[in-house]
Amino acid sequence: MQNDDGRAGAERPRMRAVVLEEFGTEPVLRSLERPAPGPGEVLVRIEASGVNPLDLKITAGAAAHARVTPPAVLGIDLAGVVTEVGPGVTAFGAGDEVYGMAGGVGGLPGTLAEYAAVDADLLAVKPARLTMAEAAALPLAVITAWEGLVDRARVGERDLVLVHGGAGGVGHVAVQLAQARGATVFATGSGGDLDTIRALGAEPIDYRTTALDEYLRTATGGEGFDVVFDTIGGATLDLSFAAVRTYTGRVVSILGWGEHSLAPLSFRGASYSGVFTLLPLITGKHRAHHGRVLAQAAELVDRGLITPILDPTPYHLGAVADAHEAVASGKRQGKVVVKVGP
The missing domain is CATH 3.90.180.10 (Medium-chain alcohol dehydrogenases, catalytic domain)
Structure with missing residues (x-):
């Protein structure tokens, strides 16, 4: 040179x-x-x-x-x-x-x-x-979870939160972040993921064996979750729109791509936000x-x-x-x- x-x-x-x-x-x-x-x-x-x-x-x-x-x-x-x-x-x-x-x-x-x-x-x-x-291991996961749960959904004490994919890379951080802000957290998974979710302090939901209506009834008395944080997308996001509380419910997704019907969300008067970290x-x-x-x-x-x-x-x-x-x-x-x- x-x-x-x-x-x-x-x-x-x-x-x-x-x-x-x-x-x-x-x-x-x-x-x-x-x-x-x-x-x-x-x-x-x-x-x-x-x-x-x-x-x-x-x-x-x-x-x-x-x-x-x-x-x-x-x-x-x-x-x-x-x-x-x-x-x-x-x-x-x-x-x-x-x-x-x-x-x-x-x-x-x-x-x-x-x-x-x-x-x-x-x-x-x-x-x-x-x-x-x-x-x-943390930066992308924790920033994504933070933008969804804190910046968009404003998760706080006494909120009932559902995390779809609670043992995943973003999901397991989201579970802990929501709990750190005082929320009660439920999370979906299957197999060994359910043990991971339980170890994190959240209530596990086996999405393969538990229907939406069932866990809405047992977890929220049929009222819906205050916040649903979706890390899966696709059909899981569609389920999220039907799982939130009327008027005040917030759905946040990190994979909100594709075509989705907003009717279930609209009929609840709830809101949706996407995260693009x-x-x-x-x-x-x-x-x-x-x-x-x-x-x-x-x-x-x-x-x-x-x-x-x-x-x-x-x-x-x-x-x-x-x-x-x-x-x-x-x-x-x-x-x-x-x-x-x-």
Whole structure:
């Protein structure tokens, strides 16, 4: 590499990163130039990166809404250590441990890399009681749950809350967040998921054997839930419209796509909100809200009110395809996390 005057200059440091070169192909480990933080950014040495179902959809080319164009570094969530701060950053300094939903969509480089230059607004100080792997499991899940339950539904004390998919990546965090805000929580699942839901302190509902009318009667006296948080979509969202309390009921979905009849909701005078957590990353707007949510969530975590459930199988940068397969197969016992650091 040469400087402007033609003299040879030092090459920039390199790093390892997982790159999707074409949709539908297995991501590969590559050597890339280490980024430098620009204005408003910090350079994070990434220790761990959480794997989300969205990562698999992006890899398959089935997530146009994520606006990813290969070749692209994959990965959305991170936990790591700030090593350098760019111009204008005052919230963080070198050595700070941080976590965040930091890239992998909207043209932003992802977090399955040893380093990432990240908009500081997207980060918060890592919860002190969590390991790096545990912290990396939280950002997308907790921001999604927060935007649905807090920002949209305003869940509070004495609310009756139903979480569809209460043992899932977002669902198990939503259950804990609603309880932390004083709500009584019921959650749907099946098989071993029912034990997980029960262990979280919620009342499990086996959706395979329990009809809507039955659990409405036993859980709410037939009045309906104050809040229904849907993480499944499709027919489950249609059921959600029939499960809320008249007038004051709120349905929130993170998968409100496709065509749905609003008649059951309208006849109850209830409301519906959709959550699209990627917007700040894609548009560049309202990113500081993500940082504030993560900071507030970290307080709940450090009080012992939210704890992520991790799959115990270890994965590293060279085994990302195996991590993706574990998520795709459903043969996991919690959130899959890839160890990035040495």
